[in-house]
Amino acid sequence: MKLIDGKKISSDKRAEIKEKVAKIKQQTGKTPSLATILVGGDPASRVYIKSKIKACEDAGIKSFHYNLDENSPQEEIIALIKKLNENSEIDGILLQLPLPQNKDAQECLNTISPLKDVDGLHPFNAGLLNLSKSWNEIIEKNILVSCTPLGVVHILHKSGITIKGKTAVVIGRSNLVGKPLSMLLLANDATVIMTHSKTRNLKEICKSADIVVVAVGKARFVNKDFIKTGAAVIDVGINRTPEGLCGDVDFDAVKDMDIEITPVPGGVGPMTITMLLENTLKAFNNRKR
Amino acid sequence: MKLIDGKKISSDKRAEIKEKVAKIKQQTGKTPSLATILVGGDPASRVYIKSKIKACEDAGIKSFHYNLDENSPQEEIIALIKKLNENSEIDGILLQLPLPQNKDAQECLNTISPLKDVDGLHPFNAGLLNLSKSWNEIIEKNILVSCTPLGVVHILHKSGITIKGKTAVVIGRSNLVGKPLSMLLLANDATVIMTHSKTRNLKEICKSADIVVVAVGKARFVNKDFIKTGAAVIDVGINRTPEGLCGDVDFDAVKDMDIEITPVPGGVGPMTITMLLENTLKAFNNRKR
Known part of the structure; x- marks a missing residue:
């Protein structure tokens, strides 16, 4: 198992944002x-x-x-x-x-x-994302996209995990995470499988995927049976349990597999706020005030 | 093979719309x-x-x-x-x-x-579709959705093909068909697989699906190798070839299979215009003029 260091990716990005903010202040x-x-x-x-x-x-x-x-x-x-x-x-x-x-x-x-709309939850922004034909278009047009999915994609990019042509399963179809993330992965040329509570054979479907992102809010929902060797597993869940914070993945159960995985805490969590800062910068630039 | 009669489904719906229009005229x-x-x-x-x-x-x-x-x-x-x-x-x-x-x-x-926006292509409407949590919500809120995907879902409903819990593959990710259709199928509780030109193993993926919708604009692109026994195949393609109009499915190659399928012409085609009429009615009602 290779741990994906969300904390490090996040703090690098925050440093970059801080620099941009300083430059804006200086210039404007x-x-x-x-x-x-x-x-x-x-x-x-x-x-x-x-x-x-x-x-x-x-x-x-x-x-x-x-x-x-x-x-x-x-x-x-x-x-x-x-x-x-x-x-x-x-x-x-x-x-x-x-x-x-x-x-x-x-x-x-x-x-x-x-x-x-720094959370990207206004229908107009959700629509801009939906109509985008590529990741480049999303970046170039400064589209405001929900922070957590944006963080997930940033983690994948920074970890050197190829998305293009890969099969990505998204578990959970919330407006805040599952749906915008599916659109982002599609824009990155993944084959995207949108799954949810009505999905049958979820384990088999996940087991076929190169990338599994889980955002269902159920502690230790995903175990070994969901994951194929070599997969990248992104755990969006943050669940409070008697044993402390844990993700939607049963981390102990998969930790001996040959996979890359984000831990909870220290994986996706820090990225959400980082992307909120990024979106605030985007909003500033879009408004050109 | 069982042919899905798009012409009949379409003309039934048009009769229904005509009645509604007459009622509106009479009442308002x-x-x-x-x-x-x-x-x-x-x-x-x-x-x-x-x-x-x-x-x-x-x-x-x-x-x-x-x-x-x-x-x-x-x-x-x-x-x-x-x-x-x-x-x-x-x-x-x-x-x-x-x-x-x-x-x-x-x-x-x-x-x-x-x-x-009767084509549902304004970002605001694309976003309303994306944020919808169920088919009921789409209907109740009179959301304007792109006509062809709406026609596809109407065909599935009228043919008694269950969508809930089924695996639906959409081939093609255009803003006019593939993407809105994926969102509609998701709202109908399908497990949705969004595929496109960068997808690997497309045949295997399609072969696992209960519902295959193809909208790529390539004559006879989908053959026997893409389809499992018992599947519903919806052919959105309308291609002009030297031998006449044909769909994205190689109809002759699959016609002996135990499947349900829309022919070209006479399948999805007539539904697109029917749904344009339906959307015009929706727009009238939404504007409450």
């Missing part, structure tokens, strides 16, 4: 900025938001945080988003998910200006 | 309408446009046709689209593809109002 006198919105006090969400704010600080990106009450009506969230859309000082807007119950997350996301 | 005094734009005089495009206008007439849908010169600058196409966007009498706008060389089709498509 302006500072890229991110607004984060947290509704309610979910402990995990608080931790994520804190890390995001901290990462912005470290990279020299200005951040503004808004904490709404758990019981804030949806109109209040939307009103805040609209205010931030109009605020020319703000480049990116991140609405921390999940929202408390009884709120329609997609409806809130749809009100974020596509230009400031 | 208004007539759903479609504007078609043809740039240049490509013979195949002319034939398609004629059929589309004829189908509108037959269904009671008003149609307006605009023929621009082959050498019209792109700005002229865009100016026409903008005029049609603002014209409250027009419900749907169809820009016939492909455009003559030196024109950026996607740029023109992006100027069509998403509410009038």
Whole structure:
């Protein structure tokens, strides 16, 4: 087994971003900025938001945080988003998910200006990704793509794992990870298999794949039976268990196989926030303010 | 082999649409309408446009046709689209593809109002499809989806072919067919395999599938080696050959197999225009004019 060092890939990328931010400041006198919105006090969400704010600080990106009450009506969230859309000082807007119950997350996301949509969850940006014909087009057009899938692809690229012509299975079809990741892998010329809870023979399907990405949020869901020798395994899951954090892959069960794999923690996790910084820079550049 | 009668499925659906249009006229005094734009005089495009206008007439849908010169600058196409966007009498706008060389089709498509985008090629509509979590959501939200893929799914539904839990291979990843079709099949709970020119072992992959949809525009590309016994084969190709029209499937080579298959002509072809009428109705309803 070869461990893929997500921490290292992430910190290299963050250093690169930090440099770009410094250059922007020097050349334009302006500072890229991110607004984060947290509704309610979910402990995990608080931790994520804190890390995001901290990462912005470290990279020299200005951040503004808004904490709404758990019981804030949806109109209040939307009103805040609209205010931030109009605020020319703000480049990116991140609405921390999940929202408390009884709120329609997609409806809130749809009100974020596509230009400031650093999570790539506005239909316009999801559509731009879908219509892109290549990875080059995605890069050249500065398309805002959901951070975790973007991080996964960055890990594959930086690890020297060929995507073109390879068979890639994506387990899980969420709007945040599975679907955008499938489109990114397709743009990178993989043969992409989209699987989910209704898929039969999942093990056999995965066992045929060169690249397996799992994002289902089920601790140790993927074991030896899913993985072929020589495969690259990307574990997007972050599950809290009595034994501590663990991924969607049963790491102990596969660790003696001849594979490359991202650990949890220290694999995909750090990349998500890194790509949020990258997207904030993209949003700054797209807005050319 | 069991032939899937696309003509019959199509004419049933057109009768249903015609009834709906009559009801709308009766209840609102208004007539759903479609504007078609043809740039240049490509013979195949002319034939398609004629059929589309004829189908509108037959269904009671008003149609307006605009023929621009082959050498019209792109700005002229865009100016026409903008005029049609603002014209409250027009419900749907169809820009016939492909455009003559030196024109950026996607740029023109992006100027069509998403509410009038009956080909579902505006990024906003492509994104709504991508973010949809089920077929029900696509129907309930009246999302405008590219006509040919919509026709394919309608054929599968009407033929009693189960999609849920089945493995569906889509050959070809165009924005008009392959990609939206993959998203539709996913929304219908298929395990979806997106394949294309960079795919290796295409035959083996197809041979494992319950549903094979081919949309590559290569005459007789798919033969016996691609198809497993019992599979449903949907042939989207329409190729002009010295021996006449033929599909992407080598029909003669597979006709003795125990499969269900759409013929060419008389399979998917008629559905595309039928779904254009359906989308025009959807656009009328979404605009609630």
